[in-house]
Amino acid sequence: MLSFAEENYLKAIYHLAEQSGQSVSTNAIADELNTKAASVTDMIKRLSSKGVLSYQKYKGVYVSEAGKIAALQVIRKHRLWETFLVAKLKFNWDEVHEVAEQLEHIKSPLLIKRLDELLGHPKFDPHGDPIPDENGEYKEKPKTPLFELQIEQSGIVVTVQDDSPAFLQYLDKIGIYIGAKIKVIDKVEFDGSMEIQIDGRKTNFISKQVSENIWLTE
Amino acid sequence: MLSFAEENYLKAIYHLAEQSGQSVSTNAIADELNTKAASVTDMIKRLSSKGVLSYQKYKGVYVSEAGKIAALQVIRKHRLWETFLVAKLKFNWDEVHEVAEQLEHIKSPLLIKRLDELLGHPKFDPHGDPIPDENGEYKEKPKTPLFELQIEQSGIVVTVQDDSPAFLQYLDKIGIYIGAKIKVIDKVEFDGSMEIQIDGRKTNFISKQVSENIWLTE
């Protein structure tokens, strides 16, 4: 049985490993969790001894098969709770992440089973992220970052890569939501910013940082 | 901000204080929480320094006004979650207590506000216990333990004093629920057991321990 802290580390390491594909460095973990490298070294030793990570001194860590299963269950709970908060408790999509960080650690298989049923077995959370099933399986929608689109190209928003309230509130303000249609009007090579049209109506200028975090499908 | 452990202690001490009306002893707390007296001494020092208990060495503790407010908010959350689990997730009344012990510690005022709204501001939980409002206020229904009724007297079940699965499953088995009508058919002076009729149909023999934990109104 993993503690809250252990689950948080494992989840963060799993996400970092997915992104990089390689072993995850101590510093990258410390950075992600706003903690110190020394604390990370302590924790990854503990997690390896529990069999969810494989660790070689100075070489970083990999997530084991058992670790992936455990991480995906935490992620499943996180995303189910976020979906519940929006669908049943009228939370805005920028209000759910912090609470889900707490709720994801509640231990009760029945609770998650029933929550999933109540929500009708949702496949995606309010930010467009896929919800793994009881077996940790999920399917991603094919998607590209808005940043990579060329002038005149367009797509439908399927997911946002940043869950921070600041980012989501900004998207609310300029009218971007999951399902919105975005067309690239102009791109500035110098700083990577672009002009976009949302749902064929509004036009906005957005920074590279923003366009990298909005992912689209055809 | 109280930790999980601190909230659990405070809640237990609040309940013990309500029952006795007097100061709560170290041993009574240790007993209630299945912990050791030495651990309790440590914790009550910490809770007094946080202002939620008043403590005199060797004299036991009282819950302060601030402590009562904090305790009632935890109790409110516990009972709202139990109500949610039964009303929305189809849990049986014997399955909710353990999960609510975890959920009661989630910190999010908005979550509790919305949960309360979703449930229609319920006044009682699945065991018949009153749910305090945002200000910690609640009203009890007038009630007497079944044990005190005389032969031929009857009443409606309003609450059960024991939330353990074993007890609640037994009540399910013999057909007792919140709202059931119970009539005393016979009482055995020797061991305090009694024969009762439930909803004018079934007849059962129940022990003193059981009749003390079922509370009725007219």
Added chain:
DNA sequence: TATAATTTTTAGTCTAATCTAAAATTTTTT
């Protein structure tokens, strides 16, 4: 390839929460 810079680990401390064993205090019994 030697030196410098960076990353990672180790060593030692700290706090919250728990425990056992022993000492101190209060309560009960003689």
Added chain:
DNA sequence: AAAAAATTTTAGATTAGACTAAAAATTATA
């Protein structure tokens, strides 16, 4: 009112999780 019994507190350890500072290992640079 002593002595005995019970309760409560203290002292000292332990574990999880975090930190700082210093040492060790790795990587980059000259």
